[in-house]
Amino acid sequence: xxxxxxxxxxxxxxxxxxxxxxxxxxxxxxxxxxxxxxxxxxxxxxxxxxxxxxxxxxxxxxxxxxxxxxxxxxxxxxxxxxxxxxxxxxxxxxxxxxxxxxxxxxxxxxxxxxxxxxxxxxxxxxxxxxxxxxxxxxxxxxxxxxxxxxxxxxxxxxxxxxxxxxxxxxxxxxxxxxxxxxxxxxxxxxxxxxxxxxxxxxxxxxxxxxxxxxxxxxxxxxxxxxxxxxxxxxxxxxxxxxxxxxxxxxxxxxxxxxxxxxxxxxxx
Ligand SMILES: NC(=O)c1ccc[n+]([C@@H]2O[C@H](COP(=O)([O-])OP(=O)(O)OC[C@H]3O[C@@H](n4cnc5c(N)ncnc54)[C@H](O)[C@@H]3O)[C@@H](O)[C@H]2O)c1
Numbered sequence: 001x002x003x004x005x006x007x008x009x010x011x012x013x014x015x016x017x018x019x020x021x022x023x024x025x026x027x028x029x030x031x032x033x034x035x036x037x038x039x040x041x042x043x044x045x046x047x048x049x050x051x052x053x054x055x056x057x058x059x060x061x062x063x064x065x066x067x068x069x070x071x072x073x074x075x076x077x078x079x080x081x082x083x084x085x086x087x088x089x090x091x092x093x094x095x096x097x098x099x100x101x102x103x104x105x106x107x108x109x110x111x112x113x114x115x116x117x118x119x120x121x122x123x124x125x126x127x128x129x130x131x132x133x134x135x136x137x138x139x140x141x142x143x144x145x146x147x148x149x150x151x152x153x154x155x156x157x158x159x160x161x162x163x164x165x166x167x168x169x170x171x172x173x174x175x176x177x178x179x180x181x182x183x184x185x186x187x188x189x190x191x192x193x194x195x196x197x198x199x200x201x202x203x204x205x206x207x208x209x210x211x212x213x214x215x216x217x218x219x220x221x222x223x224x225x226x227x228x229x230x231x232x233x234x235x236x237x238x239x240x241x242x243x244x245x246x247x248x249x250x251x252x253x254x255x256x257x258x259x260x261x262x263x264x265x266x267x268x
Contacts, residue, residue: 002031002032002033002248003250004248004249004250005032005244005245005248005249005250006032006033006248006249007029007032007033007034007060007091007244007247007248008032008033008034008059008060009033009034009090010029010033010034010035010060010090010091010141010247011034011035011036011037011082011083011085011086011087011088011089011090011091012026012029012034012035012036012037012082012089012090012091012092012093012247013036013037013039013078013079013081013082013089013091013092013093013126013130014026014029014036014037014038014039014093014095015039015040015069015075015078015092015093015094015095015096015122015123015126016039016040016069016095016096016097017036017038017039017040017046017049017095018038018040018042018045018046018049019045019049019197019198019199020195020197020198020199020200020236021095021146021192021195021197021236021239021240022038022040022093022095022096023038023049023236024235024236024237024239024240025093025095025236025239025240025243026038026049026050026053026062027053027056027058027062027240028237028240028241028243028244029060029091029093029240029243029244029247030053030054030058030059030060030061030062031058031059031060032059032060032244032248033059033060034060034091034247035060035061035062035063035085035086036050036053036060036061036062036063037063037064037065037078037081037082037085037086038050038053038062038063038064038065039065039066039067039069039078039081039096040064040065040066040067040096041066041067041068041069041096042066043064043065043066046064046065046066047064047066048064049064050062050063050064051064061086063085065078065081065085067081069096069118069122069123069126070114070117070118070121070122071122072121072122072125075122075123075125075126075129076125076126076128076129078126078129079092079126079129079130079133080129083133088133088137088139089130089133089134089139089141090134090139090140090141090142091141091142091143091144091247092126092127092130092141092143092144093143093144093146093243093247094122094123094126094127094143094144094145094146094169095146096118096122096123097118097119097146097165098114098115098118098119098162098199099159099162099199099203100114100115100161100162100203100206101156101158101159101162101203101206101207101212102158102160102161102212103157103158103160103212103213104160105213106212106213107160107161111161112161112164115161115162115164115165116161116164116165116168119162119165119166119169120164120165120168120169120172123145123169123172124172127143127145127172127176127187130143131143131176131180131183131185131187134183134185135180135183135185139185140183140184140185141185141186142185142186142187142188142246142247142251143173143176143185143186143187143188144188144189144190144243144246144247145169145170145172145173145187145188145189145190146189146190146192146239146243147166147167147169147170147173147189147190147191147258148162148163148166148191148192149191149192149193149260149262149265149266150162150163150166150167151163151166151167151169151170151189151191151258152167152170152191152258152260152266153266155193155194155265157212157213158207158211158212158213166191169189170189170191170258173187173188173189173256173258174256177255177256178256180255181255181256186246186251186252186254186255187255187256188246188251188254188255188256188257188258188259189257189258189259190239190242190243190246190258190259190260190261191258191259191260191261191262192234192239192261192262193228193233193234193260193261193262193263193265193266194228194233194234194262194263194265195233195234195235195236195238195239196233196234196235196236197236200233227265227268228262228263228264228265228268229263229264229265229267229268230263230264231263232263233263234261234262234263238261239261242259242261245259246259
């Protein structure tokens with residue numbers, strides 16, 4: 001049924017998988033045949049979500065794993081946990097991320113570091129551990145980094161730290177793709193526009209309560225769906241299916257790419 005998108009035999013780590021884009025991605029990967037380690041700092045919820053995926057009758061399998069990806073040792077440990085659970089690790093989806101707002105005039109070094117530590121540093125060293133494992137095992141796997149359209153153009157004010165983290169992720173995607181291509185390992189990014197998730201809704205509520213400076217022309221959030229040419233935000237599953245594509249043999253010649261999935265937002 002999944003044809004060139006089939007992921008039978010893969011073993012994947014998906015970070016930030018207890019909800020939103022990460023959960024939708026873990027579910028689709030398991031449906032496509034992959035074994036999936038769902039990683040999240042919310043250990044109870046991620047275990048429950050993994051059980052839900054198994055109970056839905058997927059071809060692959062799902063296991064929950066508690067870890068804080070801002071901690072490099074924990075990030076590296078997720079790859080070891082995947083190998084312990086499934087015998088290998090052939091796919092990493094770096095999805096865990098935070099998107100707090102603060103204007104560039106008022107943000108503190110601590111705020112900047114908090115965003116970069118999870119969104120970029122944690123992702124980079126998880127990718128390093130995954131790639132090292134793939135090289136050692138001779139696996140021709142892949143890494144998919146969930147960036148953002150903000151890596152390419154700010155969607156609103158107040159996201160300088162976030163935008164830096166996601167632009168860095170796109171840059172690292174290209175660098176690692178270049179270095180890992182001789183090993184047959186592909187590294188790609190996805191740049192979603194607005195996606196209707198719990199995190200995005202909480203973000204909208206925070207912005208409404210305390211705008212970072214001038215009223216934000218938010219390009220995410222239900223109230224701001226009109227600037228999106230397709231007239232709506234994405235469902236998490238629409239990002240998940242893009243991950244399946246990049247992880248699968250359908251994308252066997254795609255590396256170093258950033259796939260924009262934004263309903264046309266960047267065209268405006
Ligand atoms: N929702 C959007 O509009 C949108 C748009 C572009 C990019 N993105 C990116 O997609 C990714 C997922 O976004 P989402 O909207 O699904 O988020 P979300 O807030 O709904 O879910 C994020 C998940 O990550 C987990 N998490 C957060 N910090 C963690 C940590 N330190 N260690 C482990 N797990 C952690 C949370 O517990 C949660 O389960 C993020 O990287 C985000 O920047 C989202």
